[in-house]
Each structure stands twice: as C-alpha cells, then as structure tokens.
Amino acid sequence: MAAQTYALAAVMEDNYAVSFPFFGAERRGAPVMAFTRVDKDVIRIKTQIYEPDYVVVLDETLLETVDVLKGLKEDGMVVINTARRPDEVQLSREVNCATVDATSISLELLGRPITNTSMLGALARATGEVSMESIERAIMEKFGGKLGTEAGEKNARAARKAYQDLQVGMCRGGKDFVPRKEWLPTVQEMPLGGSIGALETEAGLVGIGSFVRNKTGDWRTFIPHVDHDKCIGCRMCWFYCPEGCITMEDQKAVIDFDYCKGCGICAQECPVDAISMERERR
Amino acid sequence: MVVTGDYSAAYGALICDVDVVAAYPITPQTFIVEDFSEFVADGLTDAEFVKVESEHSAMSACIAAQAAGARTFTATASQGLALMHEMLFVAAALHLPIVMPVVNRTLAAPIGIWCEYNDTMPERDTGWLQVYCETNQEVLDMVIQSYKIGEHRDVMLPVMPSMDAFILSHTVEPVHAPSTDEVADFLPRYQPQAILDTSNPMTIGSFAPPEYIQEIRYQSEVTMQKAREVIQQVNDDFAQTFGRDYHGLIEEYRTDDADVVLITMGTVTGTAREVVDDMRREGKKVGLVKLRFFRPFPLQELRRVAENVEAMGVYDRAMSFGSGGPAFIETRHALYGLDIPVVNFLAGLGGRDVVKEDVRLMFEKTLKAAKEGRAENETVWIGTRGVKP
Numbered sequence A: 001m002a003a004q005t006y007a008l009a010a011v012m013e014d015n016y017a018v019s020f021p022f023f024g025a026e027r028r029g030a031p032v033m034a035f036t037r038v039d040k041d042v043i044r045i046k047t048q049i050y051e052p053d054y055v056v057v058l059d060e061t062l063l064e065t066v067d068v069l070k071g072l073k074e075d076g077m078v079v080i081n082t083a084r085r086p087d088e089v090q091l092s093r094e095v096n097c098a099t100v101d102a103t104s105i106s107l108e109l110l111g112r113p114i115t116n117t118s119m120l121g122a123l124a125r126a127t128g129e130v131s132m133e134s135i136e137r138a139i140m141e142k143f144g145g146k147l148g149t150e151a152g153e154k155n156a157r158a159a160r161k162a163y164q165d166l167q168v169g170m171c172r173g174g175k176d177f178v179p180r181k182e183w184l185p186t187v188q189e190m191p192l193g194g195s196i197g198a199l200e201t202e203a204g205l206v207g208i209g210s211f212v213r214n215k216t217g218d219w220r221t222f223i224p225h226v227d228h229d230k231c232i233g234c235r236m237c238w239f240y241c242p243e244g245c246i247t248m249e250d251q252k253a254v255i256d257f258d259y260c261k262g263c264g265i266c267a268q269e270c271p272v273d274a275i276s277m278e279r280e281r282r
Numbered sequence B: 001m002v003v004t005g006d007y008s009a010a011y012g013a014l015i016c017d018v019d020v021v022a023a024y025p026i027t028p029q030t031f032i033v034e035d036f037s038e039f040v041a042d043g044l045t046d047a048e049f050v051k052v053e054s055e056h057s058a059m060s061a062c063i064a065a066q067a068a069g070a071r072t073f074t075a076t077a078s079q080g081l082a083l084m085h086e087m088l089f090v091a092a093a094l095h096l097p098i099v100m101p102v103v104n105r106t107l108a109a110p111i112g113i114w115c116e117y118n119d120t121m122p123e124r125d126t127g128w129l130q131v132y133c134e135t136n137q138e139v140l141d142m143v144i145q146s147y148k149i150g151e152h153r154d155v156m157l158p159v160m161p162s163m164d165a166f167i168l169s170h171t172v173e174p175v176h177a178p179s180t181d182e183v184a185d186f187l188p189r190y191q192p193q194a195i196l197d198t199s200n201p202m203t204i205g206s207f208a209p210p211e212y213i214q215e216i217r218y219q220s221e222v223t224m225q226k227a228r229e230v231i232q233q234v235n236d237d238f239a240q241t242f243g244r245d246y247h248g249l250i251e252e253y254r255t256d257d258a259d260v261v262l263i264t265m266g267t268v269t270g271t272a273r274e275v276v277d278d279m280r281r282e283g284k285k286v287g288l289v290k291l292r293f294f295r296p297f298p299l300q301e302l303r304r305v306a307e308n309v310e311a312m313g314v315y316d317r318a319m320s321f322g323s324g325g326p327a328f329i330e331t332r333h334a335l336y337g338l339d340i341p342v343v344n345f346l347a348g349l350g351g352r353d354v355v356k357e358d359v360r361l362m363f364e365k366t367l368k369a370a371k372e373g374r375a376e377n378e379t380v381w382i383g384t385r386g387v388k389p
C-alpha cells in the first residue's frame, strides 16, 4: 500500500511511476518487499529493482539479519524506522541514512503499529523527490477513500509528523553479514516433483522437521503477555493462534516465543482480555 | 471374451491388480465403474473401491492413494474430465502414475454423449501421457502397458488411455485377456518414489516460491521425453510376451512406397485401413499413420514419414477454434522446414459417423495437394452442411 501511495504521489507531480509488491510467507507485518520506480518518461522495464537509489526499512529487526544496503548505489540513501539516530545505526557500509521512530508515531496517532504511511512522510523528506503535499493528497486518495476521511487524515498526520521528526546523517559501516545460505537445488538435485522428507542441505535442514531449527519468533514487533490471574482457560487463543504455538498448562495459556510471530490474534480473541500486546524490546 | 471397450478397461484394471479405485460414473464411461464394482462385489479383487461425489473428488482420492503407495485406477469422460482439470496437474507434477481410461465424449454445449476429442485435447498440457485406442483389445492392452510405462523409474507420470464413445465403449468385439499371473510377470509391483507414511513423514505438493518451481517443471519435461524410449521398450516387451505389437508412438500402415499419407487417431483408423486397401487396389499409392500417443508427441517419427511423401493429410476430431485441429497443429510443428503440403480434415464432431467416403475424400484432397504442390484449403471440414469441403 505504501509503495503504491508513493507512486501515486509521484504521478500527481507529472511523473510516470510503477510500484509492485513481492510476497513471501503471508502474515500482517511479515517481511515483504515492495518496489517503486519513478521517472519523467514511461517506464517499460518489469523486473524487480537490484540497484536502488533509496532503500526504506520499515522493520528494524531486519537490519540484524539482512544486508539492506546490498545493491544500494554509492550515493544512495537508506531510510529506517528506528528510535535511534543515524550515527547509532551500524550497517555494512557508511552511507547516507535517515531515521525516524515511525512505530511510536503510528502508535500515537493511529493507535496501531502500522508504519507505512508514516514512512511515506519520512521518504518524501529524505529524498526531496516528491513534495509532502502530494504525499498527503495521495494518502487521502488511497486511504481516505477506503477507510473514511477521518482515517485518511490520521494517516496524513502521521506522515507529516514523520516528515518533521526525520533525522538525516550517515550510518556507521563495518557490520559483517554472513550471507544467508539458500538451498537452490539443480534439476538433478531436486527431489522428483519437489516431494521431500527431512533433507540436510548446505543451507541446513529443509522439509520435514526444519521448523525445529528455523525459529520464526524473530519476526515479532509485538509480544503477547498472558495474565494468568485473568486467564479462565477457555482455549480460544489456542484455537485461533495461526502458529499453533500456544499450549495449555494447568488450564492456563502458555506461549512458545520461539515461534510466536506477534500477530495479536490471541489478544483479539481472548474473551476476558487476559492477553495484552506489548512492544518487543530486544 | 466378447466384451465392450468399457469392460476391457475395467478388466484391465482387474488383472493389473490395482489397490484403489475411486471413480464417479458418467455416460459413456459408466460401465467401467459398474463392471469394476461388480468385480469387487464378486470377490475377484481385494481393491478398495472408493465412492465419491464428483470427478474432482475421484481424482483427489486417487492422488492421495497413489501418494500413499497404492496402484490406483479411475475412469471418466467429457464433463467429468473437465471437472478434474485442476487435479490432473497435481497428479502429473507430483509424478503419481495413476492410470485413467477416458471415454472421448463431446464436451457441452450442446449436450451430447457421442464421440469428440474436445474433452481430452484441452488436457494435453497437464503433463499426462495420452494414448488413443483403435480397438477394445488395444484398450485392455494399453491399460496394462500404461501402468508399466507410467510406473517406470525414469517416467513416473500418469497415463490417460482413451477410447471413442460408443464406437468402442459400448461395442462388443472379441478381446483376448491375459491371466492375472501372466500380467503379474510382465508388470512388477509398483515401487513408489515418495510415500505418505506417518513413521517417515514427507511433504508432497507443498508451497514453492519462484526459486523452485522452474526446476520442477523441467523435471516434468525430462520425464515426458524419457517416456518416448520407455513406451517403445514396453511395447516391444509386450509384443514378445503377449504377441500383440502396437509399434510404439505411431503405427504405419502401407506407408512404404506411399505418395501421400493420412494421419488418423482412434477408431477412424480402422475404417481408414479399409480405404487404403481399396485405393491401393485402384493403384493409388496411399498410406496411413495411426497417431497413437499424443503426449509425448511423436515429433521425429512423423517427420521421418513425411520425408518420404509428397503430401500429408491430418484428421482431427476436435477443433482449436481460431487455429486448427490439435493433431494438425502439432504435426506441422513436427514437420517445420519440410516443404510438403499438409491438409487438415475435421470430421465426426459430436459423434457424427465418419464413413469410408469421408476418408476417401481426405485421401483425394491430399493426393490433389501433392500433385499441385500446395493445398487449396488448409482446413477442410468434411460433411458439414452449408460448407464446401
């Protein structure tokens, strides 16, 4: 949505723009990529972007595992959602860096940790490629139409706040990233039809049982907390948890944080509000 | 025995000792299912007969059973095959060698129950092997061969032997049936690649991002290409064991010194053999190619035949509207770069009888194209009121 809104704002300023998402495993807030190209001329190329001018990082936890600067042009810029100042952020190399605490802004103004509209304001300021006025108009058109004028205005305010709060500087370099090993079998190595049991590969275990090793809890921005004094053991959270990571011990819900992705569904479903979602502190 | 094509298919499954049958009846395939359920009721087989509520479920049940290591069988026709469409891709991509006779019946609208290939032709890209039969004997023999071809280590693909509605399915003719023991010697037990087994779990047919699917597609192509050799091997083994030789991907009939050949599929082939003999007696050098396998398509075999003739006719019992008959389209692809006229004949759609005069007209048009070095019309509709052939 954010990438599309940025494209819309660019078009409002007589540019041509193209924007598209690439989804992996799906969950609200799960790591996804989106790409946007802006040009004065018609854009014909249909590929993903491998050498961007700007990289926007909505989820700070990704900085630990992914070299977000990979492919970024020498004079490019990275815009990050973090409470830290640019010079407090260490990445693989020293580049132009802008930071803003979009999560706090979104929580304050929208009541939810959905940071994409705030980051649009940050991006407008960081790049100077699109005016803040166009971003606001685009947000009103994209979000206002669908969610109502009030929601549109709230999102526009969040963007404006991020625009104002943005800090621009340089990040520190020198952080080492061990390139993530991927299992990329050839036709000959691929089990016929892709049917696999437990398979040891150069990238670790794949297939059956691999989740025992591949913990997915580090995707979390929010962490559920169960108040066992309030919990009545009704199992609603257990029933709804999409990760199957809740068990019942002595009639109380217990969460396995190795796999909990912080989606908040359990908190939503609990009939006695025994579960609260709190900011994850790492 | 003197039996129908439907009975031949059911009997084929019986003597191949299938473990699971899941099928839903549809005219004109109904008797395949009924006959097999009688075998079960009479205690002739200990196969599990799964009654399902639709063809989509039938194929789903077969996929699951085959993935659990069972040799499975089903059969369908027309609308039933169309309803299975999405599951056909699953069976093929997972390399599950299910065997499914299809009785070729026209696909609505209008509703008809007679023969046309517009049901199986749209399934030619699913990854199944397709073979079209001429006689009830061939139906029975191809059920046996289909298991042996499909289950071959280098292939592992599902097979669809098909037969013409009523012209075979409901017609009785003498069929020689081998015994279960003879078949058991010819066809070893099914050795699955991957088995759903709770003590040794597997993921079959799971999610795959773009990093993986293209390699899996390539495997489908490799195995389909491998099937060419395996089809020939199994044909030759079968001929040696049972004394009936179908010659593999295609069968040539009196093509040796022919000036022109006609390519036919299914039962029209039998009638066309008669026409070839008649015309040969008149001194006309005509020959016939029976296109047996449509997948894999006999590209080299047809090209080799074409290299020695002056023109080719291709008979189709289905039309790919806006292009041509499927057999014609693919034959021309096989013949690319060869400078001979190729003429497409459409006849027998919706089950209209294709008679000797129709076939003779096809030969005459092909002879004329040979003489003139070009086809007057590339696509000729035969026996269509209001349309000049």
Ligand code: SF4
Binding pocket: A224, A240, A241, A242, A243, A244, A245, A246, A255, A259, A260, A261, A262, A263, A264, A265, A266, A267
């Ligand atoms: S937040 Fe709750 S529902 Fe969501 S994954 Fe964690 S435990 Fe399950």
Ligand code: SF4
Binding pocket: A226, A230, A231, A232, A233, A234, A235, A236, A237, A238, A252, A253, A269, A270, A271, A272, A273, A274, A275
């Ligand atoms: S839904 Fe709430 S009350 Fe029910 S088991 Fe879960 S935490 Fe306890």
